[in-house]
Amino acid sequence: MIRVLIVDDEALVRTGLRMILEAADDIEVVAEAGNGAEAVAAVARHRPHVVLMDVQMPGMDGVTALQEINRSPNPPKVVMLTTFDRDEHIYGALRARAAGFLLKDTAPRDLIAAVRTTDDGSAVLSPTVTKRIVDTFADQHSPDTRAAGKRLAALTERERQVARAVARGLANAEIARELGMTETTVKAHISRSLTKLGLTNRVQIALLVRDAG
Incomplete structure (x- = not known):
């Protein structure tokens, strides 16, 4: 229960x-x-x-x-x-x-x-909520673009592609179709990215991508 x-x-x-x-x-x-x-x-x-x-x-x-x-x-x-x-x-x-x-x-x-x-x-965190949060806060703080970019450099190119799609508010199924992979693979990329970046949810990934420009 x-x-x-x-x-x-x-x-x-x-x-x-x-x-x-x-x-x-x-x-x-x-x-x-x-x-x-x-x-x-x-x-x-x-x-x-x-x-x-x-x-x-x-x-x-x-x-x-x-x-x-x-x-x-x-x-x-x-x-x-x-x-x-x-x-x-x-x-x-x-x-x-x-x-x-x-x-x-x-x-x-x-x-x-x-x-x-x-x-x-x-x-x-639904994709809709993710996009609304990212759009809302995009102009509310001054990002350290260089530091954000350096953090994202820890990801593989495929993981960065998924991260950029997350920042656009795409659902896992949409990301899978766009990048030619399965939803299971998309979830795995997101999970590994969270671990590498020390984050806890996809909204934080999206904000980091936006900070990196």
Whole structure:
């Protein structure tokens, strides 16, 4: 059973998420929290496997809570819920190594699938979300182009081709068709690239590619 903590300052949102998740036989909502401080305490008390947490909350926001949670022993995977209207929070969550991002209007079926995927250890980042994040932050910081390029030089040419496709927001199936490889091979290239670059998700790869120009 996948143990889930829901964190959002709106009770109606928490109730809706609970109803969706508890319709799945393999998911149990073990607790709810209304702000970041409550979330940190609930993680210690209930030991969830996955946390769904709003980025924007009064008091301790989601990014600060994520940082606190990641300092705990054996921290759960934290997926940030967002509407993308406060972009600086998303960038902070990326740097704090969020396990993924979901839009608040994610379909129920996709929400359940995302929780399962996160529990399995994979990042929840749809190509659409990846592209939106990259496009949003492309002009919000001054990249060190030379340093980014040097990091990408650690990749093989094929891995760099895949990385560039990821930065364009292409799904694995689209990358496979464009580069003439299987989806399994695309996933393998991405996985190896993450390891070589010391990154945790495809959004970070995309941002690095954009930084490198």
